[in-house]
Amino acid sequence: MTNPLISKLERFTRLSSDERVTLDALASRKLRRIRSREHLIHEGDRLTCVNLIVVGWAHSYKVLADGRRQIVAFLLPGDLCDPHGYILNESDHSIAAVTPLTVAQLSPEEFEALNSPRLVQALRWDALVTSAIQREWTVNIGQRSALERTAHLILELFHRLESIGPINAKGYDFPIRQTEMADALGMTAVHTNRMLQILRKEHLIDLGDKHLAIPDLAALECLAMFNPNYLHLQHEGHHLDAKD
Amino acid sequence: MTNPLISKLERFTRLSSDERVTLDALASRKLRRIRSREHLIHEGDRLTCVNLIVVGWAHSYKVLADGRRQIVAFLLPGDLCDPHGYILNESDHSIAAVTPLTVAQLSPEEFEALNSPRLVQALRWDALVTSAIQREWTVNIGQRSALERTAHLILELFHRLESIGPINAKGYDFPIRQTEMADALGMTAVHTNRMLQILRKEHLIDLGDKHLAIPDLAALECLAMFNPNYLHLQHEGHHLDAKD
DNA sequence: CGGGTAATTGACCCGGGTCAACAGCAGTGG
DNA sequence: CCACTGCTGTTGACCCGGGTCAATTACCCG
Numbered sequence: 426m427t428n429p430l431i432s433k434l435e436r437f438t439r440l441s442s443d444e445r446v447t448l449d450a451l452a453s454r455k456l457r458r459i460r461s462r463e464h465l466i467h468e469g470d471r472l473t474c475v476n477l478i479v480v481g482w483a484h485s486y487k488v489l490a491d492g493r494r495q496i497v498a499f500l501l502p503g504d505l506c507d508p509h510g511y512i513l514n515e516s517d518h519s520i521a522a523v524t525p526l527t528v529a530q531l532s533p534e535e536f537e538a539l540n541s542p543r544l545v546q547a548l549r550w551d552a553l554v555t556s557a558i559q560r561e562w563t564v565n566i567g568q569r570s571a572l573e574r575t576a577h578l579i580l581e582l583f584h585r586l587e588s589i590g591p592i593n594a595k596g597y598d599f600p601i602r603q604t605e606m607a608d609a610l611g612m613t614a615v616h617t618n619r620m621l622q623i624l625r626k627e628h629l630i631d632l633g634d635k636h637l638a639i640p641d642l643a644a645l646e647c648l649a650m651f652n653p654n655y656l657h658l659q660h661e662g663h664h665l666d667a668k669d
Numbered sequence: 670m671t672n673p674l675i676s677k678l679e680r681f682t683r684l685s686s687d688e689r690v691t692l693d694a695l696a697s698r699k700l701r702r703i704r705s706r707e708h709l710i711h712e713g714d715r716l717t718c719v720n721l722i723v724v725g726w727a728h729s730y731k732v733l734a735d736g737r738r739q740i741v742a743f744l745l746p747g748d749l750c751d752p753h754g755y756i757l758n759e760s761d762h763s764i765a766a767v768t769p770l771t772v773a774q775l776s777p778e779e780f781e782a783l784n785s786p787r788l789v790q791a792l793r794w795d796a797l798v799t800s801a802i803q804r805e806w807t808v809n810i811g812q813r814s815a816l817e818r819t820a821h822l823i824l825e826l827f828h829r830l831e832s833i834g835p836i837n838a839k840g841y842d843f844p845i846r847q848t849e850m851a852d853a854l855g856m857t858a859v860h861t862n863r864m865l866q867i868l869r870k871e872h873l874i875d876l877g878d879k880h881l882a883i884p885d886l887a888a889l890e891c892l893a894m895f896n897p898n899y900l901h902l903q904h905e906g907h908h909l910d911a912k913d
Numbered sequence: 914c915g916g917g918t919a920a921t922t923g924a925c926c927c928g929g930g931t932c933a934a935c936a937g938c939a940g941t942g943g
Numbered sequence: 944c945c946a947c948t949g950c951t952g953t954t955g956a957c958c959c960g961g962g963t964c965a966a967t968t969a970c971c972c973g
Contacts, residue, residue, distance in 0.1 A: 938949105
């Protein structure tokens with residue numbers, strides 16, 4: 426039951442115990458509970474704080490004038506919603522809960538007080554990875570076929586989940602609906618369903634009842650042409666590691 | 670002939686003359702010239718500095734194992750290539766010149782010396798806008814039809830160009846080739862060509878000889894369902910404006 | 914004049930969208 | 944306890960937007 430933000434940042438650099446205490450404190454104060462499907466942010470809102478996802482999954486999305494929706498990101502435990510976004514007048518996207526959610530609200534002052542050199546670098550690394558993920562989504566939707574695309578999203582979520590929590594040999598909770606996957610992948614729910622069926626039939630995924638397992642990771646990564654380099658999970662900030 | 674980075678940042682907040690002098694100095698030292706098509710960064714390279722585009726256009730892209738290429742961004746004068754990217758071990762994308770390029774190489778130390786409170790906020794704003802653009806590309810490729818998508822890209826570049834230089838009533842230099850537009854839009858060059866023909870026939874764009882004009886901006890924005898909010902160009906940091 | 918790159922056009926085809934029906938299941942109220 | 948409703952997932956039949964392939968034109972630039 427470790428703090429997922431700490432787990433994630435320590436994929437970059439080992440934090441000091443002081444830093445861990447600070448982050449733990451922030452993740453347990455000013456908690457807000459949000460029901461499934463409810464909104465955290467509406468497009469056009471002013472952002473008054475940085476929301477840290479503590480428990481549950483969310484997604485952010487944009488809608489076109491005629492109602493078409495594109496999910497632009499999934500937010501997992503340990504993810505920050507729009508760090509520094511409070512310097513803008515209004516949010517350019519909406520954020521809604523996929524599951525019941527617990528978020529910690531960090532005021533701009535609290536967020537900017539995370540200013541130890543190591544934490545600053547770790548939070549910058551997190552922001553760079555977030556950007557890299559958004560780039561990869563562009564590649565995914567722009568170039569991969571429906572089957573590859575579906576597999577790639579599953580793999581990305583798999584790797585991101587792995588870096589925030591203990592690995593469960595039996596798989597992962599995977600609470601997103603097919604309509605949400607579809608809107609994230611730029612395809613229809615019907616076709617998403619068919620792609621998932623193929624992946625199941627080929628024994629590349631074991632997905633059901635909001636639970637996912639990947640029996641043959643290498644095969645799925647090969648199919649999706651998945652290259653994890655964009656997640657920058659190789660302890661890239663090891664030279665900053667805390668000693669204690 | 671003003672510094673395009675200054676023009677851009679002043680869409681957020683008015684800089685002090687000291688800050689403008691500092692940015693001008695950085696944009697005229699350690700210049701590097703790059704021929705059209707040449708690479709600035711290869712995927713996998715370690716980033717040793719922050720490149721500031723001073724003159725010319727570039728694009729960044731990723732390639733899949735089988736050669737498919739997705740352009741993930743166009744870089745215009747005043748754009749920074751991967752600010753803070755030097756904290757990563759390696760770049761997850763490549764950057765290449767679209768036209769002959771002049772870039773200023775900022776060392777990490779020089780870049781981090783841009784630490785006046787106002788500049789820090791302005792650079793954060795720029796990074797937030799860059800992220801918002803990448804999100805919008807996801808929406809564009811995921812949800813818009815080929816025609817809407819083509820129009821949207823043209824409009825985005827139009828607005829970004831406007832914010833870095835004087836408006837030219839006769840239009841803009843628009844040096845990208847149709848194959849590049851195609852790879853940015855996740856479609857084929859053949860189809861991109863057909864979409865451009867439609868836009869020309871409908872008198873929504875006037876494009877030829879590397880030069881673009883938009884005779885009826887409102888009509889094109891309507892077709893593309895273009896909402897400029899994600900570019901955050903409304904002088905959102907006015908409360909930070911310098912007095913001098 | 915020749916060679917290479919970019920734009921254009923036509924003919925054909927397929928991946929994924931659309932539409933519609935149906936099944937499974939959880940919640941809810943009588 | 945069961946009927947009813949609504950949401951999610953599943954399947955089938957049909958169709959179209961955009962891809963593929965190939966040929967042609969239009970420029971540069973040497």
